[in-house]
Amino acid sequence: MDGRNSYDKYAGWGTLHNTWRNRRGVQLSSAPTNTRIVGIYTNQLYVSSSTGSFTGVSSIGTGLPTTTGQTTTLQAGASNAYAFVFFDRDPAVAGVDLLYIADQTNGILKYSYNGTVWTARGSVTGGVTGLTGAVNGDAVDLYTTLGTNAGNTIYKVTDVAVYNATITGATTAITAAGTLVATAPANTAFRGIAFAPISPDLTIGLSAPTSATLNQPINYSLVVSNKGNSSASGIAVQFALPASASATYNSTGDAGGFTGSESGGIVTFSGGALAAGASTTLTVNVTPTVTGALMSGTALVDPSNTIAENNETNNSAAAVTTAIGSDNLPPIAPSIANQVATVGTAFSFTVPAFTDPESQTLSYAITGLSNGLSADNITRIISGTLRQRAYRQ
Structure with a gap:
């Protein structure tokens, strides 16, 4: 959950709440004891099971319980349930209202909720175990593991039907209704499936003319990019100017929401925002005042590491050198x-x-x-x- 608390499932023990102080855990409910998958959606704890009165997906207690004696409530039945994924698609219904279950016998099962009861909305057939998904416009993209033996596969299935209508491709085999994404290598098998953590990845590049003329302005170009899979805002960039004895600072060229300023030989751009995969170019204009090799300082993006990224090692660009000739x-x-x-x-x-x-x-x-x-x-x-x-x- 948060590094200090977690939920786990153990055969014969059901679902446990663990803390870093209590590694043995607290049994939240006496039934079901044979749980398979634990999940949290909109701050509610859910589990799947294939035994007893809780065959399918059930909620445990209210919210995120930490004490024993919790009530387990079956939400949607599935005879051989494994992974599951909830969505909130209808603003008129409080909380989640769309559920997909990976049933190892019957395929991907769809359910919708009207605020009172969960209703079955068909299935795409196949022996599936792992399941995850994401909203894509008006549709839902589902990713599932098909089969359990070595060399099994991952398929993508897109449900374009509204949340409370029959699933797209109902009664059709996943291999026909979906798209093959990956096949496990020999002697290996896919089990669970989940999206990689979503975070930005900020990079910066620095360039300048290779040669220029004394007392003629030049631009340093700083290309700031987001190579990650989520947007970033509040981005800062710093650029160290050449020594004051060799060049005079003039101005910045702002873009992408960045605003530039200079103090003590450091140009700072702040307030930038970049969508995933986007980039923008900032400029710093200086005038060289001596001939010879004019060397800039380095450029940094997110210099204080205030933005969590999936790669924190590519946030700098090395200094560049421009050969300055005499006035023309x-x-x-x-x-x-x-x-x-x-x-x-x-x-x-x-x-x-x-x-x-x-x-x-x-x-x-x-x-x-x-x-x-x-x-x-x-x-x-x-x-x-x-x-x-x-x-x-």
């Missing part, structure tokens, strides 16, 4: 003397090379030439025969 200053033009060409006479002139302060390769585009002249932008040579008098600057 304009090229320096050389001194170019005026050139004189005679109409009808061949002319050639090589434009002197410009100088780039960062020693980067320059490209040229020579335009505005007089009629009859052309330019090679690679060699910087202007040549040709002037056809008419003109003046160009």
Whole structure:
């Protein structure tokens, strides 16, 4: 139940309430003593049994009892009951109102409750033992173990009928009405079946440009993802900025409900929410103020471990480095003397090379030439025969 209390079943003893102080347990009810499966739904204790007056699924006491002398009440009969699962489908009926029972002789049995009595709503046939399920829109997806020998199977059966109508595929074999999910490997067998614990799994990735220019802003991108099977809210993210002597913080780019702020060289995003399988990208804008290797700090999601996750080891992203080059200053033009060409006479002139302060390769585009002249932008040579008098600057 909660780490300190539990319910167990023992042959000949029925259902027991145990605590960490009392490992022998307290027998809650003298009948039935041969219980099979124990379950709790909407804070009520239930058991299944295949003996005596309690063949089927019964409730024990009221709520979650801890003392002996509890009354056992049969809820729904099933001659060979094992696992069971309850649902609350009708708001007009208090508590659970839909029940499926795994009957090893008769298959998956369906019952509905109107607030007074449980009524049988048909069955899908087959020798089943384990059973669990989940609401899927207006339908219910059921998962059951079929057979008990090595190599047995798990099937999914979907009941699309309303809660108080006959089960979908009634009187049909599970192998025909359902979908095969898994087959047990050789020399092994499936017994009980349950959903894996549902929890989020938050991850974070950090990236930045591999190179940038001095005094030109850049963005760090933080991709926050939820790879788990349930949503998460109240998510926090922290990112350590580069040293203040090498970059200046500018702003954050918020998304997914996150709100960013900066203090003491740490950018904190708070208030985020991510559905299962969703992701969002946050950005941090800085301006590098020195050349060379600009190294960020690490990025963390859920830094205080306030959100329970199914994997707590993937909540960080390593620092990244950006190579910062000098400012992209304009090229320096050389001194170019005026050139004189005679109409009808061949002319050639090589434009002197410009100088780039960062020693980067320059490209040229020579335009505005007089009629009859052309330019090679690679060699910087202007040549040709002037056809008419003109003046160009």
